[in-house]
Amino acid sequence: MRNPLRRVLLILLEVAVPAAVVAAWWVWSANADSFYFPPLAEILRTFADTWVFERVGNDVVPSLVRLGAGFAIAVAVSIPLGTVLGLSTVVRRVSEPIIEFVRAIPPPALLPFAILVLGVGDTMKIFIIAVVCLWPVLLNTIDGVRGVDHTMLETARVYRVRGLERLRRVVWPAALPQIFAGMRTSLSLALILMVISEMVASTRGIGYFVLQSQRSFDIPEMWTGILLLGLLGYLLNAGFALVERRVLRWHRGARASALQ
Amino acid sequence: MLEVMGLGKTYGEGERATRAIADVSFKVDEGEFVCVVGPSGCGKTTLLRCMSGLLQPSAGRVLLDGRQIDGPPEQVGFVFQEYSRSLLPWMSVRENIALPLRHKRLTKNERARHVEEAVGSVGLTGFIDHYPWELSGGMQQRVAIARALAYQPEILLMDEPFASVDAQTRADLEDLVLRVRTAYGVTVLFVTHDIDEAVYLGDRVIVLTSAPTQVHEILEVDLPEPRDQVETKELPEFTHMRAHIFRAIKRRQPAETAT
Numbered sequence: 001m002r003n004p005l006r007r008v009l010l011i012l013l014e015v016a017v018p019a020a021v022v023a024a025w026w027v028w029s030a031n032a033d034s035f036y037f038p039p040l041a042e043i044l045r046t047f048a049d050t051w052v053f054e055r056v057g058n059d060v061v062p063s064l065v066r067l068g069a070g071f072a073i074a075v076a077v078s079i080p081l082g083t084v085l086g087l088s089t090v091v092r093r094v095s096e097p098i099i100e101f102v103r104a105i106p107p108p109a110l111l112p113f114a115i116l117v118l119g120v121g122d123t124m125k126i127f128i129i130a131v132v133c134l135w136p137v138l139l140n141t142i143d144g145v146r147g148v149d150h151t152m153l154e155t156a157r158v159y160r161v162r163g164l165e166r167l168r169r170v171v172w173p174a175a176l177p178q179i180f181a182g183m184r185t186s187l188s189l190a191l192i193l194m195v196i197s198e199m200v201a202s203t204r205g206i207g208y209f210v211l212q213s214q215r216s217f218d219i220p221e222m223w224t225g226i227l228l229l230g231l232l233g234y235l236l237n238a239g240f241a242l243v244e245r246r247v248l249r250w251h252r253g254a255r256a257s258a259l260q
Numbered sequence: 261m262l263e264v265m266g267l268g269k270t271y272g273e274g275e276r277a278t279r280a281i282a283d284v285s286f287k288v289d290e291g292e293f294v295c296v297v298g299p300s301g302c303g304k305t306t307l308l309r310c311m312s313g314l315l316q317p318s319a320g321r322v323l324l325d326g327r328q329i330d331g332p333p334e335q336v337g338f339v340f341q342e343y344s345r346s347l348l349p350w351m352s353v354r355e356n357i358a359l360p361l362r363h364k365r366l367t368k369n370e371r372a373r374h375v376e377e378a379v380g381s382v383g384l385t386g387f388i389d390h391y392p393w394e395l396s397g398g399m400q401q402r403v404a405i406a407r408a409l410a411y412q413p414e415i416l417l418m419d420e421p422f423a424s425v426d427a428q429t430r431a432d433l434e435d436l437v438l439r440v441r442t443a444y445g446v447t448v449l450f451v452t453h454d455i456d457e458a459v460y461l462g463d464r465v466i467v468l469t470s471a472p473t474q475v476h477e478i479l480e481v482d483l484p485e486p487r488d489q490v491e492t493k494e495l496p497e498f499t500h501m502r503a504h505i506f507r508a509i510k511r512r513q514p515a516e517t518a519t
Contacts, residue, residue, distance in 0.1 A: 151345035154314055158338040159360030159411060169359060173350040250391060254349040257393040 070129025
């Protein structure tokens with residue numbers, strides 16, 4: 001990687017390979033004459049007509065709000081909860097079987113229950129997304145809090161750093177790399193559950209749009225929805241990676257120096 | 261000032277119990293620099309942990325200014341051997357040193373002054389806003405020493421602080437500790453397995469036996485001040501004392517169980 005020529009080449013490849021795939025799709029679909037695989041040119045035209053910016057307010061915004069709210073609730077609940085579980089052996093022992101069981105339930109199985117209790121509105125969708133996002137963050141927080149270096153904790157003890165100060169300045173920062181790993185997993189799950197919940201019971205949202213287009217045989221429209229979801233997932237991940245890089249700058253630096 | 265009375269420490273219970281420290285008693289007077297040496301695995305670190313309140317002794321007491329220690333006291337600063345794990349990598353040098361001062365009753369200006377003075381006294385003024393992982397091992401240990409000094413302790417406990425730095429850095433750090441000890445007027449209890457280091461630094465050297473640990477001998481070091489890496493180590497008294505301790509430790513340690 002030190003060789004600059006090699007780096008330039010790698011970056012070129014990174015751009016060139018996806019471009020080649022898109023081009024291949026373009027050429028193949030232009031002549032495919034298949035009802036299920038409309039020409040890419042047509043999909044893109046429909047994409048522009050549909051999403052720039054006509055349906056944004058109707059479908060994209062509600063979807064993103066649900067995803068954001070569910071994800072935020074999950075993080076807000078699981079970090080404090082995970083901290084308590086990570087710090088107390090007793091609480092952890094008592095709650096471990098329950099956690100392991102509830103975690104093992106496939107989340108879509110909760111949909112009928114959620115619809116029954118919470119109805120078909122946003123609350124139900126946010127609930128489902130939050131429940132699913134909870135586990136990766138919770139388990140990673142527990143692990144991260146438990147795994148804080150012994151010498152660091154002794155340092156905190158010797159210098160009488162206690163209580164909230166100890167949590168804020170020592171325990172949480174030390175657990176943060178793992179908490180972030182959990183959040184990244186949760187973000188992907190949030191997108192999946194957003195789509196599923198919108199397909200089951202909804203009148204708005206990108207998931208609803210994809211299913212509705214398929215049902216009315218608007219195949220190019222259906223494809224634009226799928227493309228949009230892929231694009232959203234990609235951008236969400238990229239945005240998250242950006243935040244992570246900034247917040248955990250010290251972590252990358254410390255790891256790099258430890259490897260030297 | 262600091263008094264260890266009949267201290268004992270046993271790990272585990274019943275048949276599997278191991279006696280790390282049998283019976284150790286000694287005193288450290290105000291302003292003294294006391295070094296503790298002993299064969300490897302002799303419970304030096306355990307002893308220091310009991311003295312800092314990090315560990316509860318199984319027998320005996322540790323008194324600081326006449327009061328029994330039952331948790332880390334405010335008058336004690338501690339320098340760990342594992343500097344890279346004792347400094348917090350998400351904090352700059354400045355923040356690391358300021359962290360223990362947050363709960364002391366100081367104004368913002370006083371706190372900043374304490375931090376800057378301590379950083380200056382260990383010669384890292386230009387690195388105050390660096391992160392620990394941007395510094396070399398020797399510099400990181402300087403930060404840990406500065407953190408202990410800024411805390412304004414009456415007594416500084418040091419647990420083999422220079423065991424994992426190279427020889428040249430080690431000599432520099434030894435002289436640094438002697439300098440700041442005078443500047444801050446702090447009492448130092450310094451644990452090491454290096455006999456030369458103990459004799460070079462200490463006003464007194466406490467020689468321990470192997471586990472279960474007892475005090476083998478307490479020696480007054482009568483070498484001229486200030487100490488100098490070349491001149492002091494050239495003196496016949498230095499060589500003589502070093503040989504004396506070396507024999508004491510070797511004789512007590514059966515060759516086949518050298519750990």
